[in-house]
Amino acid sequence: MNLEILTPDKKIFEGEVSSVTVPGTLGSFQILKDHAPIISTLEDGNVIIRSGKEESTFFIKGGVVEAIHNKIVVLAEGTA
Template structure:
């Protein structure tokens, strides 16, 4: 899957991932390969990115996530 994390100022992350956990409004949820299309608002919280060999974490200040056809875009209001 391809993931992009964008803020109004810059592109924070772009790359291939195996899983992404995001802080949804009703609780955190994980997006895996072939996830059903989804658009969701995000709360302040941690985005956990799992790659083939490592894990990265970003703390976002709210935003929106869209996942469709194994492409995930996180539009964050900011990164802490």
């Protein structure tokens, strides 16, 4: 899956991932390969990216996530 994390200022991350966990408004949820298309608002919290055995975490200040056809875009209002 391809993931992009964008803020109004810059691109925070772009690359291939095996899963991503985002802080949804109603609670965190994970997006895996072939996830159903989804658009969701995000709260302040951690975006956890897993690629193989590696794991990275980014703190975002709210935003929106869209996942469709194994392409995930996180539009964050900002980062800490």
